Amino acid sequence: MGNSEIQVQFFHHVRNLLPPYKSLVDEVSDLLEISNDSAYRRIRGEKFIDLEEIKKISQHFNISLDQVFNLQTNAIVFHGKLNSFTKDSFDDWFEDVLKQIQMFHIQKKKHMYYLVKDLPPFYHLYFPELASFKFFFWMKSILHNESLKNEKFSFNNLLYYKLKDTSTKMINLFNQIPTTEIWNEEGINVTIRQIELYNDMGLIPSQKELKILFEQLLDVVNHLEKMAEFGLKFPMGKEPTAESAPYTMYVNDFVIGDNTIIAELDNVQITYLNHSVMYFIGSMDPKFNEAMFYNLHNLIKKSTMVSTVGEKERIRFFNKLRKKIEIKLAAIEE
Template sequence: MKSSEEKLFNYIKKKLPKNVSFIDRIAEVLNISYDAAYRRVSRKTALNLTETLKLANHYNIDLNTLLLSTKNDNKKIVVEKTHHLIEENFLQTFFDKSTNEIKNLQQSKGALLINSLKDFPLYHAGNGFFSMFRIFALINISSRNSKTKKMPFSEFTTSSKILKKHNTFLKEYNKVALIEIWSDSSIDNILNQIQYFFEIGLITKSESLMIADSLVDSLKLIEEQAKNQKRNHSKNSYQLYHNNLVPLLNTVLMQSENQKNIFVPYTNLSYFRVSDENTTQQIEQHFKTQIEFSNNLSGDASVERQKFFNTLYQKIENRKTRLSFSTNDALNPVF
């Protein structure tokens, strides 16, 4: 049976490019000499607890995988929260952590993001009217500040710092190779949010219609990527699938030739991060099952793609009609 140290070093080797010196990297992370790192790698000197934790944290290795001794242990995993606390600056934290994750992913060959979309992803919102509404809605729903929750969309502003982080987040996510699985209901939550904020008086009728039109613009960009089978801002691939059979849960798989990480949502924009090898393999297989029961909307699948997007566009038009005939924008906000 392999020792925990041997398992740790083997996991690290898998994550490193072949042209990188393994001992040099160990020495760099632990801030020790090459000779000291060699003694640890060759097991002449044992790793202490601090060194083990430092290596595991640096390479995002689940310590639970080092301690598995029976099959029943596979039922237990260690997860990491992307947010330790849901605070007023949660959006800034989300942009920072998400950007770092995608940057780390793209440092390795074969970087790919697979997303099973129950809801419209924030990285597709763009920089227009719809994008600003997404930020407004997220802050309003998550905030405990009564003034923030009563602020109309017309008075809403966000800091230049948040906007800069948002733009960096969009830029990085627009570059990565992407596989997405959508259903007909993937935009329903967004439409419900537009309806809700209109009905409580925080957005006007004209604003709600403009947000809906901006959502259409975002969908058209996604449709273009599916047609061309590549991202609009890079040569990386884009594949779109349509599935109304297997439930979609906003679960994200980030993988490369050196790593696999799963992100499972547990609150608004907060995720459990799982790097356990057994679990990531199970989720990857689940994605393959979803894709197996999905229609490919990419490339030459023009008829299926047009049918799917027409369904989404019609949903938006129906909601715009409902908003247009409503008189709720003359009401005061209801709380």
């Protein structure tokens, strides 16, 4: 393959990463600070790009040259963010999650697969109190936000309202993305334990607030069951419509998920691996994603589908989830 062919292939790969409403020529000209004509000539392979330009483009689009040029190496390239341990760490993380959901949403072909270890964060957003508790826990115990070092969780200062616009956008977009979730009954335990732990530490001021958190978690479980019954995603307290995105739920009694997210989009597959509790790193490496999808489909084959069909298994599974929460509610002193 000649140099110009490799260059054309490189830009073809870049084009596949762009959402439909963006122009490759405009993106390249802005990034390299050149005219549209110069950008066209580079894209067509008429003018060679230098190493510095390749570096700029690759870094901007998180491109692995291994995957573009099919280099035979064992390297797998991931992109993602780490905790900056600043007062803005959580806001930055939350905005980044929204950007990923927005990127999924604009694709014509899109499907999200979620291997559930912990209740997906989107479902907490239906309740300001439950969402605020999760935000508070992440900021205090995971991100070690200094401003919360000596603070208790309180319904009088809910963090949700500072992020309400972003939260609303996120759950609305998420509900429009076709999704397959693979659950195990352990999937509800993490949130239960976090609530329980903070109560034991005296960080939840009253039994009334503790009860509300568990009641809201129970409402989320009931809503998930309703979505599984219809096989569609829709907002809490609403009914599905003709525009509702497909929702498929599987239960696997033997494998506990690890919060891996696998996305199948227009021209690319992406695997997001969970790290540091709430962060993700993503890879578009074709060989890696081929292996991940192979494992995913094997796991699905060994799981029980409980959405739209399997009513008996669905009722039994959700009764197990409800029982875990109802035991905690029964233990609360009025």
